[in-house]
Amino acid sequence: xxxxxxxxxxxxxxxxxxxxxxxxxxxxxxxxxxxxxxDEHIPMHIAATCLHYGQEVFEGLKVYERPDGRIxxxxxxxxxxxMQRSARKLWMEPVPDALFREAVHKVVRxxxxxxxxxxxxxxxxxxPLLIGTSAxxxxxxxxxxxxxxxxxxxxxxxxxxxxxVRLLVEEDIDRAAPGGVGDAKCGGNYAAGMRATLPVKEKxxxxxxxxxxxxKKYLDESGSSNFYAIIGxxxxxxxxxxxxxxxxxxSVRQIAKDMGLAVEQRPVSVDELPTFNEAGCLGTAAVITxxxxxxxxxxxxxxxxxxxxxxxxxxxxKRLTAIxxxxxxxxxxxxxxxxxx
Ligand SMILES: *Cc1c(COP(=O)(O)O)cnc(C)c1O
Numbered sequence: 001x002x003x004x005x006x007x008x009x010x011x012x013x014x015x016x017x018x019x020x021x022x023x024x025x026x027x028x029x030x031x032x033x034x035x036x037x038x039d040e041h042i043p044m045h046i047a048a049t050c051l052h053y054g055q056e057v058f059e060g061l062k063v064y065e066r067p068d069g070r071i072x073x074x075x076x077x078x079x080x081x082x083m084q085r086s087a088r089k090l091w092m093e094p095v096p097d098a099l100f101r102e103a104v105h106k107v108v109r110x111x112x113x114x115x116x117x118x119x120x121x122x123x124x125x126x127x128p129l130l131i132g133t134s135a136x137x138x139x140x141x142x143x144x145x146x147x148x149x150x151x152x153x154x155x156x157x158x159x160x161x162x163x164x165v166r167l168l169v170e171e172d173i174d175r176a177a178p179g180g181v182g183d184a185k186c187g188g189n190y191a192a193g194m195r196a197t198l199p200v201k202e203k204x205x206x207x208x209x210x211x212x213x214x215x216k217k218y219l220d221e222s223g224s225s226n227f228y229a230i231i232g233x234x235x236x237x238x239x240x241x242x243x244x245x246x247x248x249x250x251s252v253r254q255i256a257k258d259m260g261l262a263v264e265q266r267p268v269s270v271d272e273l274p275t276f277n278e279a280g281c282l283g284t285a286a287v288i289t290x291x292x293x294x295x296x297x298x299x300x301x302x303x304x305x306x307x308x309x310x311x312x313x314x315x316x317x318k319r320l321t322a323i324x325x326x327x328x329x330x331x332x333x334x335x336x337x338x339x340x341x
Contacts, residue, residue, distance in 0.1 A: 001341070004113045004153075008120040011155035013285060020110040021150035022103050025133075026093045031147070034103060036110050042146065047135035049142040055132030057086040057186045060284050061247075062123040062154075063108050063338060065115050066326030071339040074324045076104055076126075078247045083128060086184035091141040092132055103128065103149045108338045114153045115339075118325065121161070125154040125285070157224070157285035158206050162317055164292030164304035165206035165281070167222060169270065170196050171297075174213045175223065175242075185244060193223045207281070209294060211270070212240055218267040221246075225283030227268075228252070229276040230312045234262040237282075248320075249282045254332065255319050261312070273301045278310035288317045 006016070017040065025032040049055040059079045063071055080100035087094040095103075104126055108115070116122035128149045132142025158165045175193035196208045207222040219238050221227050226246040228237040235256035237249055253263045279291035290309035293302045304310060309317070322328035323335065 001112055003117065006114075006116075006153060008116040008122045008153065009155075011116065011122045011153055013125075013154045013157045014152075016114075016152045016154075018111040018114045018151055018153070020107065021148060022107040022110070024095075024099060024103065024147040026145040026147070027143075031096075031099055034099075034106060036106065042148070045133065045135045047137055049132035049134065049136050049140070053132070053136070053139055054186065054188050055090055055092050055142055057083060057090060057092065057130050057184050059083045059126075059128040059185055061104070061126045061128075062284055062324070063104075063115065063126060063151075064123050064325050065118045067118050068326070069118070069341050070326070070337050071108060071112070071115055071124075072326055072335045072337050073104060073108075073126075075247050075251065075334045076101065076336065078250070079128070082185070082245065082247070083130065086186060087130055089184050090186065092130060093145045095128075095130060095147050099147070100128065103147065105338050107149045107151055111151050112339055114151065116153050122153055122155045124151050126151050154285075156287075157283075158281070158289045162288075162290055162309040162314060164290040164307060164309060166204060166292050167207055167209040167281075167294050168200045168203070168205045169219075169294060169296040170200075170208035170210050171216055172196075173208075175210050189244075190223070197223045205295070206289075212267075213242060217271075218269055222281055225281040225286035225289070228280055228282060229268060229272070230261075230278035230310065231272070231275055232277065233260070234264050235312075236264040236266065236268055238268045239265040240267070246282050248284055248287070251332075251334065252282055252288065252316055252320060255316055256312075259312070259315060259319075270296055276301070276303055278313050279303045280309075280313050288313060288320060 020036045061079045084094040115124045134142045134144040173196040210220040212218040221243040226249040281289040292304045
């Protein structure tokens with residue numbers, strides 16, 4: 001394998017053209033065989049339901065090169081299941097487990113030379129996308145769907161590794177309307193948050209931290225990752241109908257439990273900000289990113305001093321990334337080999 005000539009150690013979290021993407025079409029009640037193509041564009045009807053009515057869902061997962069040179073996925077079946085839930089929510093045709101798995105495996109193998117080398121700190125991000133493609137002008141579900149998976153090598157989403165970041169509690173802007181699409185990874189959720197996120201980045205914050213839409217009293221999550229706090233010997237993470245159920249969070253809850261922490265999924269109030277010993281963000285892109293400080297109503301609550309993550313965050317990070325990268329045994333059966341070399 002001739003690896004792509006890229007500065008893997010300094011990759012941004014951004015789109016980078018690779019060799020191929022894979023496409024499956026749902027027509028006449030069945031899915032087509034997968035087609036690998038180098039084309040980065042899709043033919044689209046001007047009245048496609050994805051454009052007008054938001055029949056669009058996507059996923060994000062990563063594959064990693066292990067120390068032995070093999071390539072593995074991390075809990076990709078959970079991404080398949082979440083995408084099915086999202087699809088049902090928006091009355092779209094769900095992608096079956098086997099098709100999702102075949103798509104991920106084939107597209108990763110077709111782009112093997114873009115998988116960042118072990119030790120580079122980068123990984124291959126896999127982006128499955130499902131859209132309604134048939135023409136409708138009344139509010140109706142599409143008859144036809146396109147399931148497409150592309151990959152792109154990426155570096156860290158925030159500062160990388162265990163470098164802490166700052167968050168600002170957002171009180172005025174709701175990302176998703178209450179009673180909205182909730183757990184679906186779909187366009188509307190993110191577009192509505194951009195006007196909150198972009199201005200705070202200019203002030204040196206990594207992200208906003210949203211509050212629940214109803215009472216503006218409980219922490220929800222940031223724009224692209226879940227949130228947790230360490231309070232004494234507890235790992236606390238918000239329970240809320242308006243956050244994305246993160247697979248990273250689910251994994252870290254298991255790891256925290258195995259480290260002897262009490263795991264609490266419950267409403268976490270802004271009144272508790274002074275009680276946190278550590279805090280962090282959780283997600284495929286964020287991995288575990290320590291929070292340096294949270295600003296709420298002009299006051300800074302500091303959780304990481306001198307750019308150093310707290311000890312519990314550091315241990316959770318070590319255990320999670322060792323499994324993802326294939327450095328340590330995987331006692332939970334979370335990983336699957338996609339390519340032998
Ligand atoms: C993707 C995402 C997460 C993290 O989910 P993972 O399954 O861990 O990648 C959290 N919040 C939002 C809004 C997301 O889009």
